[in-house]
Amino acid sequence: MIxxxxxxxxxxKDLTSAGNKFHEILGAQGGIVLNSPEYDMAVQMFRTGNIEFELMQPASPQNIIAQFLKKRGEGLHHIAFEVENIAESITWMKENNVKIINERPVIV
Known part of the structure; x- marks a missing residue:
């Protein structure tokens, strides 16, 4: 399945500081910082091995990431998986009480 x-x-909270830590600890090189008006945040990708880390900094206090930081602090926000069949995977997750952020599949 996965x-x-x-x-x-x-x-x-701070993309520059977090990016520096990712580089120091993981040796990962960061991509360019992208400002995403659609999601009201700045993002920077860091690749290590076959996994990309997406660092997300809110652009405003109303942003979903800002609300997450206020409630939980800095840290893990989401994990993205490559699956063979997305519809079957979503059904399996629902049946096994896995919290799904978007019911509608996001394919990138």
């Missing part, structure tokens, strides 16, 4: 982890999303 082929591999493709991305680990990490909510951070």
């Amino acid at each position: 082929k591999r982890i493709t991305e680990i999303g990490v909510a951070v």
